[in-house]
Amino acid sequence: MSVTLxxxxxxxxxxxxTVSRVLNGNYPVAGATRRRVLRAVEELxxxxxxxxxxxxxxxxxxxxxxxxxxxxxxFGIIAxxxxxEIGPGGDGTRQKLAVVCNTGGxxxxxxxxxxxxxxQRAAAVVLTGGALEDEEHSAALxxxxxxxxxxxxxxxxxxxxxxxxxxxDEPPTAVTFDNRGGARQLTGxxxxxxHRRLGYVGGPAARTTTRHRLExxxxxLAEAGLAGDAxxxxxxxxxxxxxxxxGAVQLLSREPDLTAIVAANDTVALGVCAALRERGVRIPxxxxxTGFDDLPFAADAAPALTTVRLPLAEAGRIAARLALGRDxxxxxxxxxxxxxxxxxxxxGPAGAxx
Amino acid sequence: MSVTLxxxxxxxxxxxxTVSRVLNGNYPVAGATRRRVLRAVEELxxxxxxxxxxxxxxxxxxxxxxxxxxxxxxFGIIAxxxxxEIGPGGDGTRQKLAVVCNTGGxxxxxxxxxxxxxxQRAAAVVLTGGALEDEEHSAALxxxxxxxxxxxxxxxxxxxxxxxxxxxDEPPTAVTFDNRGGARQLTGxxxxxxHRRLGYVGGPAARTTTRHRLExxxxxLAEAGLAGDAxxxxxxxxxxxxxxxxGAVQLLSREPDLTAIVAANDTVALGVCAALRERGVRIPxxxxxTGFDDLPFAADAAPALTTVRLPLAEAGRIAARLALGRDxxxxxxxxxxxxxxxxxxxxGPAGAxx
DNA sequence: CTGTTAGCGCCTTCAC
DNA sequence: GTGAAGGCGCTAACAG
Numbered sequence: 001m002s003v004t005l006x007x008x009x010x011x012x013x014x015x016x017x018t019v020s021r022v023l024n025g026n027y028p029v030a031g032a033t034r035r036r037v038l039r040a041v042e043e044l045x046x047x048x049x050x051x052x053x054x055x056x057x058x059x060x061x062x063x064x065x066x067x068x069x070x071x072x073x074x075f076g077i078i079a080x081x082x083x084x085e086i087g088p089g090g091d092g093t094r095q096k097l098a099v100v101c102n103t104g105g106x107x108x109x110x111x112x113x114x115x116x117x118x119x120q121r122a123a124a125v126v127l128t129g130g131a132l133e134d135e136e137h138s139a140a141l142x143x144x145x146x147x148x149x150x151x152x153x154x155x156x157x158x159x160x161x162x163x164x165x166x167x168x169d170e171p172p173t174a175v176t177f178d179n180r181g182g183a184r185q186l187t188g189x190x191x192x193x194x195h196r197r198l199g200y201v202g203g204p205a206a207r208t209t210t211r212h213r214l215e216x217x218x219x220x221l222a223e224a225g226l227a228g229d230a231x232x233x234x235x236x237x238x239x240x241x242x243x244x245x246x247g248a249v250q251l252l253s254r255e256p257d258l259t260a261i262v263a264a265n266d267t268v269a270l271g272v273c274a275a276l277r278e279r280g281v282r283i284p285x286x287x288x289x290t291g292f293d294d295l296p297f298a299a300d301a302a303p304a305l306t307t308v309r310l311p312l313a314e315a316g317r318i319a320a321r322l323a324l325g326r327d328x329x330x331x332x333x334x335x336x337x338x339x340x341x342x343x344x345x346x347x348g349p350a351g352a353x354x
Numbered sequence: 355m356s357v358t359l360x361x362x363x364x365x366x367x368x369x370x371x372t373v374s375r376v377l378n379g380n381y382p383v384a385g386a387t388r389r390r391v392l393r394a395v396e397e398l399x400x401x402x403x404x405x406x407x408x409x410x411x412x413x414x415x416x417x418x419x420x421x422x423x424x425x426x427x428x429f430g431i432i433a434x435x436x437x438x439e440i441g442p443g444g445d446g447t448r449q450k451l452a453v454v455c456n457t458g459g460x461x462x463x464x465x466x467x468x469x470x471x472x473x474q475r476a477a478a479v480v481l482t483g484g485a486l487e488d489e490e491h492s493a494a495l496x497x498x499x500x501x502x503x504x505x506x507x508x509x510x511x512x513x514x515x516x517x518x519x520x521x522x523d524e525p526p527t528a529v530t531f532d533n534r535g536g537a538r539q540l541t542g543x544x545x546x547x548x549h550r551r552l553g554y555v556g557g558p559a560a561r562t563t564t565r566h567r568l569e570x571x572x573x574x575l576a577e578a579g580l581a582g583d584a585x586x587x588x589x590x591x592x593x594x595x596x597x598x599x600x601g602a603v604q605l606l607s608r609e610p611d612l613t614a615i616v617a618a619n620d621t622v623a624l625g626v627c628a629a630l631r632e633r634g635v636r637i638p639x640x641x642x643x644t645g646f647d648d649l650p651f652a653a654d655a656a657p658a659l660t661t662v663r664l665p666l667a668e669a670g671r672i673a674a675r676l677a678l679g680r681d682x683x684x685x686x687x688x689x690x691x692x693x694x695x696x697x698x699x700x701x702g703p704a705g706a707x708x
Numbered sequence: 709c710t711g712t713t714a715g716c717g718c719c720t721t722c723a724c
Numbered sequence: 725g726t727g728a729a730g731g732c733g734c735t736a737a738c739a740g
Contacts, residue, residue, distance in 0.1 A: 005733065005735095016733090016735090017710075017712080017735080018710060021710085021735095024735085029709070045501075047501070049409070050408075051474070054408075055406045055409050057734080058716070062416075070430050070433050073427055076425040083424065099453050101452070102434060115401060116449060116451060120405070121405055241650075273654070297651035300627070360718095368726075370717090370718075371719080402717090402718085406716070409717080409719090410718040411718080411732090
C-alpha cells in the first residue's frame, strides 16, 4: 500500500539499513550515498512509519503534557512553551510532538493519562498544575512515574511541588513557582496600603497550589498580627470565575466591612470584581481586589488587576528541556521560578469598606 | 524487559491471539476466558505497546489538532473541546490522544505537521484557524490531506472554509464560522447607533478569516452608503494586542474624527482600548470599540466589549466527531456555525469623536 | 562505510 | 470460541 523503507532502498540501490541511517543521521554515511538516498525519498514521497520505528527503537517522538484544561490560558501558555521547545527549529534532535491531556483536575484521569502515555512509549512527560494532596494518590502517581521512567521517559512536574519520592528511586524533577512568596508579597502590599480586614477566596482545598498561596497570605497576616480573623474570612471554591463571584458574595455577608479581597488567581478575581460591581462597590476605592498569575487579560480588566506574575512560559520551557534531558537535572531536582508582585489599579489605600 | 502480550497469555493459559481479542473487544470471547485474561492483565500490570499495535493495525490512537498557538484562548477552547470529545468517557471506542501542533500561522509548519501526523499514522486530524489564501499553499495542503486520507485519516477543517478540492477527490469536511454575517451584524449595530466614521483594524491580509470579517464590515457600510471611506480607514496587523494598539494610533492619525473602531478580534480590541485610554479618549462616549470571538475575558474588559460570539467549543466538538467518523459528513461537507452579536458597554451612540 | 540478519510486540487471517 | 503462524516496517547489532 504505502511506500516503505525497502522501496526507498531499492530505488537508491542500497540496503534498508543505510536508508535508516541516513534518515536518522546518527551514523556515518558517505556523502554520495546519502544524496542518492535523499533523492529517492523525495521522488517516492516517502514518509517514515512512526509506529514501526517506535516499536523497533522502543521510544517514540511523543511528549505528554498533562494539564487541567488547555482552554485555560494558564495551562495554554505553559503547553505552548513546551510545544515550542520540543517542536521544529530545535537543535539536531528529531521533531517531537506534544500530546496534550486534559485531566480536568481529576486524579484518576491523571493516572489514566499517564498510563496511556506509557502505552505510547512517550519520550517524556510534563505534568503541570497543582497536585491533589492525598497520600494514596501521590503514591499511585509515583508508581506510574516509575513505570514511565523504567521505559526511559523522564517526567517533570511543572507548577507542582516534588513528590515525596520513595527511598530507592530519585523523585521526579520539578519546576515550581514560588506561590508562597508571591502570596506573601501580595498580601504585604495590601497591608502596606492600610488594609486590615482582608477576605480570601481560595481554590479547591487539598491542592498544593491552593495551600501554598493561602500559607503565604496567612504568613503576611500573622506578621501584621492579623492572624485571628483569617480562618473566618477564607472561603474555598474552584479556580474559576463563578467561584470568585460566589466567594465574594459570601465573604461580604460574613464581614460587610471588608476592605480587600484576595483571590486565588486572576480568573477568580474577575468573578470577585463582577460581584462587587453588581453591588455598587467601587474598586479600589471601597474594596481592593487582587489576582494571581498575571495572565494576559489581567492588565486589561476593569480595573487592571494587581496580581503576581508567574513566568509560565519560562517554566514550560525549562520543564520541557529537563524532560527531554537537554538540560541536566538541577541539584535537589527542583527549580523554583520567582513570583513578582505587579501592582495595578485594582488595589488602593484602605477606605471605609463597601 | 517489559511485560508483553505473550506473558499475559502464558499467565492466563491462553494464546496471545485471545488476549488481543479480549483487549480489543472486537471479537467474541467466552466470559470465563475473558475474566482470566483480565485478571492476568491486572496482576502483571500489563500495558499495551501502542506502537506495536499501531504498526500491526496500521492506525494509531492519535488525533492531530493544528492550531496557530495553543496559548491563545481562541484555539485553547477549540482544542479543549476536541480533546474532551475524543478523550475518556467517550462511547465504546478506544481512548484517543490529542497531538497539539502550534503552527504559529506559518504555512510551512502547517505542512510539516501534517506530514508528521501522517508519519504517526494519526487516526484523524482537525485543522483549525483561518487559512492563508494562496493557490500554491492550498494545493500543497490538499495533497497532504489526500495522503492522510489515503492512510485512513479524515481531516476536518475547523474555522476555515473548505479547500477548493480537486475534481476527483471530495474535499475535506469543514466546520466554519459565519464570520461574514457576524461582522455584518456588528457593523450594523454601530451604524444603528449613528456612527458614520468607522475605523477597522484587521488581521493579517491574505487570511480567510480576515477577509470574511472585513467583507461583512464593508457590506454593512455599503448598505448604508458609506463604502467610500472604507479603504482609507482600514489597517491590517496581526491578531494580537500590539497590533490593536498600533492600529488605533494609526487610524486616529488618519482620521481624527473617528467615532468607532472595529477590531479584528477581542485581543486586538483590547489593544485598541489601551491606545484610546492612553490618549484620554473615553469608550464609548468618544469612540466605540468592538471585538470579535467573545472570548471569556471580553465580558470583564474595561469596558466590557461589544463583540460577536462564536460557538468555539461547539465547533471543536463537531469537528472532532466528524474527524473520527462518529457523525456522518453533512451534505456538501460544510457545517456552518452561527455568529451572534453580543452588545456590551464598549459601544454607544455616536458622539463627537475623540 | 555498508549489507545481512534478527527481532521489536501485536494483529489477523486461517484452521480447528 | 480458540490456537498457530505470518507479517506490519523499522532498527540494531554484527560482520565484512
